[in-house]
Amino acid sequence: MTTLPARRLLLVHAHPDDESIGTGATMAHYAATGAHVTLVTCTLGEEGEIHVPELAELAADRADQLGGYRIGELAGACAALGVTDHRFLGGAGRYRDSGMMGLETNEHPRAFWQADLDVAAGHLLEIIREVRPQVMITYDENGFYGHPDHIQAHRVAMRAHELAAAEGIAPAKVYWTAMPRSVLEAGLTHFAEASDNPFAGITDLSELPFGTPDQQIAACVDATEQHAAKEAAMRAHATQIPATSWLYSIAGNFGAEFMGVEYFTLAVGEKGSGTGRYGWEDDLFAGLAPDDAAGPTEAGAQRGPDDAESAVVPAVGQR
Numbered sequence: 001m002t003t004l005p006a007r008r009l010l011l012v013h014a015h016p017d018d019e020s021i022g023t024g025a026t027m028a029h030y031a032a033t034g035a036h037v038t039l040v041t042c043t044l045g046e047e048g049e050i051h052v053p054e055l056a057e058l059a060a061d062r063a064d065q066l067g068g069y070r071i072g073e074l075a076g077a078c079a080a081l082g083v084t085d086h087r088f089l090g091g092a093g094r095y096r097d098s099g100m101m102g103l104e105t106n107e108h109p110r111a112f113w114q115a116d117l118d119v120a121a122g123h124l125l126e127i128i129r130e131v132r133p134q135v136m137i138t139y140d141e142n143g144f145y146g147h148p149d150h151i152q153a154h155r156v157a158m159r160a161h162e163l164a165a166a167e168g169i170a171p172a173k174v175y176w177t178a179m180p181r182s183v184l185e186a187g188l189t190h191f192a193e194a195s196d197n198p199f200a201g202i203t204d205l206s207e208l209p210f211g212t213p214d215q216q217i218a219a220c221v222d223a224t225e226q227h228a229a230k231e232a233a234m235r236a237h238a239t240q241i242p243a244t245s246w247l248y249s250i251a252g253n254f255g256a257e258f259m260g261v262e263y264f265t266l267a268v269g270e271k272g273s274g275t276g277r278y279g280w281e282d283d284l285f286a287g288l289a290p291d292d293a294a295g296p297t298e299a300g301a302q303r304g305p306d307d308a309e310s311a312v313v314p315a316v317g318q319r
């Protein structure tokens with residue numbers, strides 16, 4: 001029997017680099033404070049653009065070696081974040097990057113978009129059985145911004161949660177990544193003054209595929225102390241994020257908060273106590289009883305229906 005730390009966090013992401021851009025500060029924060037952080041990445045990101053000229057021939061329509069290369073980039077990112085438990089869903093290469101919505105690559109036989117939901121969720125369920133996370137992070141039903149693999153990661157994570165609930169081992173809380181409207185509004189104002197404004201041409205927030213009303217945000221993880229780790233993790237994904245990216249220049253202009261503060265909505269579970277106008281939690285484990293923090297029993301062991309944790313009810317698609 002392996003003993004894992006009392007707090008265990010599972011993240012389900014679509015491609016290498018999503019973990020760092022979307023949740024890197026949160027991952028580094030929990031890893032640094034003694035939680036067990038498990039990252040599951042669903043594809044190798046084979047269809048990504050390549051921003052390193054000397055690696056251009058690795059592209060999907062050329063040598064098709066980008067996916068394998070990105071395994072190394074992801075390892076570098078995890079090292080920067082202090083995360084040691086990383087897996088690919090079903091094993092590296094099992095599911096292929098589907099590419100943007102509507103492209104021919106969606107139809108590839110191994111495209112994650114084509115994955116059988118229960119088979120893919122079964123792979124994740126095995127990890128849940130082993131690690132027994134109390135908290136899981138994934139995307140909302142639109143995959144945060146509509147990429148097929150992000151939508152599929154959401155579906156697989158929520159299906160795995162249902163299957164885990166039937167065994168009484170579901171994570172007590174499920175969060176979806178989110179960006180509060182107030183933060184976007186402030187960003188738009190700031191960016192309008194920048195020469196490399198990433199939102200040039202956007203005058204109204206409703207033109208963006210993301211943005212959540214502040215009152216619907218449940219948690220704000222302030223991990224500004226980890227902003228450098230997050231930036232280092234992003235730089236490890238050099239093929240995907242150019243060294244000259246606006247992400248880095250804005251981080252330089254607006255300080256640690258831009259990189260270090262991350263937001264979430266709560267899809268499953270009870271919100272713990274929080275602070276501020278909308279009572280945002282500052283800890284994803286807020287409100288979890290000590291019992292919820294019980295460690296894994298035996299790897300893969302099923303627990304009886306009388307187990308207290310079986311009371312966790314999945315609320316797929318509900319807020």
Ligand SMILES: [Zn+2]
Binds near residue numbers: 018
């Ligand atoms: Zn992605």
